[in-house]
Amino acid sequence: MVKYIGKRLIYMFLTMFLIATATFFLMQTLPGSPIASYNKLNQTQRAIVEKKYGIDKPKPVQYAIYMKNLAKGDLGTSFVFKGKSVNDLLASRVKPSFILGAQAMVFGTIIGILLGMLAALKQNTIWDYGSTFLAILGVSIPSFVFAALLQYWVATQWHLLPVGLWNDGWKSSILPSIALAMGPLALSARFIRTEMIEVLGSDYITLAKAKGANGFEIAFKHALRNALIPLVTVLGPVAAGIVTGSLVVEQIFAIPGIGEQFVSSIMTNDFATIMGTTLFFSALLIIIIFIVDLLYGIIDPRIRLSGGKG
């Protein structure tokens, strides 16, 4: 187990290193300059401003400097937010994104699991079709469309929750969380339904029934646990979906989060912030995937993490 975790950690660092390198060089192909009023200066003045920001140096030198600072945990200074470190920038914006992401993930998967179970247990009834319908909606409609619909109906028409902004406590987080949760909800509902139907038809469920276990016990204790395994596999991609969804959803609800900042940093060629947010999102996903892998072992003891002879 320890050996496995150690090996995984080394791979994780390697992945981060490759992502940092690829992002750094890809970013250089972005057209334009981080200095917004670049075209207002003459050649000499431009050169001086570029020197001040360190973007006059050859790319490999810039890369070496960046990686050295990164190793120390320093993400550099933002080009747009003058004099402010990217670390501070991310820290001040991580909370709303985290709340939204976590709520969407928890809400989405739990409701999704329940819907999936319902569909499997009441196969080919109105319940099954209803949850299938919801799942199709969730998969096929992107989160930003849900965001706009929720905004229109729940906020503008019914005045139940705020239209946007982050100043109304927990109420501000509900609509964006729901918009983000639709994807995970749909995905897990579909997965659970398929797995449950398969598991419910297996011998040991018949045996449990024969032994007189009640329906509730069979569903939650025996069937669900086995149906959860494939769902755990998709939690990684689901988390990725929430992160990418947050890029647009945060903008629509005017939430001061990291996703929103990521979009604007690309628009303004804020190199340091692009790097910082990319690395932040990558690290987050890599860690989630790692945790998911560890979860396997807990849910299904048949999967041995240490591999080999063990």
Added chain:
Amino acid sequence: MKTNKWLLLVALSLVLSLVLAACGNKDKDDDKAATPDKEDDKATEQPTEEAGEPDAEQVVNLIESAAIPSVDSAIVEDAVGFNVLNNVNEGLYRLNLENIAEPAMAAEEAEVSEDGLTYTFKLRDAKWSDGTPVTAHDFVFAWQRAIDPATGSPYGPFMMSGVIKNATAISEEKMEKSELGVVAEDDKTLVVTLERPVPYFLSLMSFGTFYPQKEEFVTSKGDAYATNSDNLLYNGPFILTEWDGTGDSWVYKKNEHYWDAENVKLETINVDVVKDSATAVKLYNDGKKDRAGVSGDLALQYGTHEEARNESDTAVFYFKFNQERNGEKTPLANVNIRKALAKAFEKEDLADVVLANGSTAANFLVPRDFAYDESGTDFRDISGDHLVYNAEEAKEYWAKGLEELGLTELELEILGGDTDLSKKMNEYFKAQLEGNLEGLTIKLKEVPFAVRLELDGNQDYDIQVSGWGPDFQDPISFMDLFVTDGTNNLMSFSNKEYDELIEATKDELALDPVARYEAFAKAEKILLEDEAAIAPIYQRGLIQLQKPYFKGLGVHPFGADYSYKWAYISGKE
């Protein structure tokens, strides 16, 4: 089979509901379109504000389109930053509600030497928000800091070069910053020496880059200066609070130390960043915000809203005709081809129907409602219309041009933006130009803003949809763009007479306002009518929704966008 039918039904009802929803919206639009005349008047006319008694509660809720990158006057280079600066700090002059610069930190009008090179300002007794006096030394310190190459400011060199003595040399590291032409004779007297006479110098004094900074405060804060609202000092109508340096919300509070505090009515201004225009409008309709900008398709929908106001903007958009690409002459080097293209598209329809956001057709480079002569006459009324749409003339020029080039057909590329609105506009150009000019094929190249700037920088395009918004109130901010080798020319246009006229306005005509404006008018005619170096398209308009109880907002067509100093709430329930 049973499942399939169900799915089909579900899918159909889903599609149907979307279609119906779309119809619902369209019906609403049609209603509005049914009475265009009456509604149009409302949209183009500014709602007249009736002054009213200010309410007891003076709180307004506003929206910004982006976060504040910086509030350090030496470093600010963006619209939001300059807007904040204008409301929390103050320069020697301030733009009033009529957009005329009037003395602010300066106690009275400046004393100008006969040669127009020396300006002497007497400062009023004003205080910083920590209670200490604002002195002439604060201006000297701030200006030197802005031009100092070590600061790395783009706007310092941009605003000061060629204006303040030695500024260019200092920005190029050829002189010490202490040699900048600004001296504090005593605590209350500031003497500024210019490179050459600058007729619009006083209007520059209201611009953020020229605001004062208290040396002791700035140096004691070091790198932390201006990184959040606690690390700033204010001498304007408001102070900034609850700004953490990178956040999407902040609050302005009335500055009790401000010299004119008795005329400032608003107590609190709550600002949130909302980037999505649709969300901004929803917040406005919900009463959460008192003002919201509408853009794109929303403008079409809300242009006739009774609370919509058309705010004149001074950005002008035009075609740039590139005469030399990859070291070779393009067909656009032929003046008849350029004239043909410039006259071959209907601009009124473009502004009213395609853009429909308050923009107006432009037959000029220097915008309307922007620059005035001494008697207050708009420069547009001094210099006439040029390159007005005329399909017949365009066809004649086209035939002549093709003959001179020995061609029968021509393919040209239009480089334009990739937003929804830009794409609609580009399609319109293609249809109009190809329709009016036989043998012309237009290839559209639609790219994001940054890509367009880069292609512009490399002079890698045929025709480009480009634009310019001025930073200060003088025709020169537009006319200077197209002198030979100007940093924004980038299309190999060169006309000796044009260059000489522009040079004269900076030199021998600088102190003769009448002759200077005539020279600009003449130069504009050369640029447009004679040369068709560029083809004006439209002057941008902006549509804003504003609650009727929010009054007295200062809207400026150049420099900082808004002044809250005179704004107040009256009649809000």
